[in-house]
Amino acid sequence: METILTLNNLTKKYGPLTAVDNLSFEIKKGNVYGILGPNGSGKSTTLGMVLNVVNKTSGDFHWFDGKDSTHEALKMVGAIIEHPNFYPYMTAVQNLALVCKIKGVNSSKIEEKLEVVGLLDRKNSKFRTFSLGMKQRLAIASALLNDPEILILDEPTNGLDPQGIHQIREIIRNIAATGTTILLASHLLDEVEKVCSHVVIIRKGVKLYSGRVDEMNASHGFFELKSNDISKLKEVLTHHPLIGKITEHDGLVTAILEEPMNAEVINSYLFEKGVALSYLVKRKESLEEQFLQLTNQTTN
Known part of the structure; x- marks a missing residue:
């Protein structure tokens, strides 16, 4: 099975604080991975490092076969690691068209991606009229515009009501069903259990478990x-x-x-x-x- 991402002893220190401590794991193509841990466990920092927005202290990581630079490899990655940030006075279509220009991708897939996230009927509505859940779904559509090999989501259901949580989880499952690899960070066990096939559990930046979700509780009692x-x-x-x-x-x-x-x-x-x-x-x-x-x- 093709390897999408490899981490080798990846470490991030902020002065005396070690946020991520010698973290190693692999992401294989076609699976849904969850980085699971309490708030402050180093999940977002880990994602930040592999997306080149946080500088690593030591260790290494590489995308795919490691032959391309991280900059080139990230062109095949879709990611949402912050709150959705679109222009409030522009419509969904207009915002996504702008993203296409910035990313240098064809705008022909905008409606297709809006349909994936259930927003096609609101394509001409201004962003400021969207609920928090709809804003998050538009962000997912935005991350899918380049047909990424892997979609990375940081706490995708944070702050959403139960209906919004259900909608996002359904969308993640549907995207995964098309063969797209997904990596999501969450502090919610329920989320990982319902959505992910594999999980990496971290606490204080240290890996405690890595493997299939259904094997995590394969203890003998x-x-x-x-x-x-x-x-x-x-x-x-x-x-x-x-x-x-x-x-x-x-x-x-x-x-x-x-x-x-x-x-x-x-x-x-x-x-x-x-x-x-x-x-x-x-x-x-x-x-x-x-x-x-x-x-x-x-x-x-």
Whole structure:
């Protein structure tokens, strides 16, 4: 599969603050990628660097096969990394025609792109009459005018009402269905879960996870256990080869599984070791639980 973008130990420092810390990942053609993390985690800075609007401190990145300069490669990229900025007294068509002149692309596709974002019926309406959601959709149309290989969106649904959020997500899915690669930054797990095929999770500029969304919660689950002898329970669990991290809170022991195992097996094992359980439940971590566990972890 063709590689669209490659990051190698990309780092950005602002004085003593490291905004992006040795970030490495690849974007492959035809997928929808989400850079997911809390506000201030370095998502926008990362996008800024690969779009040549923020200077990197160290590391490297290259577009496509790396043979073209970043300036040339960016001609095949469509991006929205700031709030839509159009002339309020001009119509949608007039604004896009101006963008075509600036980008040096043919204006023949303006109506086609307006149709993609559901604004063809408002093509002659002035920008100042548009809602926030419509302004964002016009910005997406603008970014599509050069038929980019990849569309980059920074927090595309920020500030929108539920209807506006739904419309933008539908548009992203429809664009992806045509084969356009998409990279979006978001702090919303729900957004990434519904729209993206792949995710890169970052916190304080550090990559915590990179891979398919549906594999992020492919853990083997965990047991919740109680016993009259908590100390012995924890000790015996520690020696089981398939049990990983063990924690205790208010008498409830949580044992993370490193390999598949059912409740009957662990119950028999503990009974043989002289531990009688008063409570045993097997659970599966949700995607939300895994995300919170990743992004709330402390760095030593």
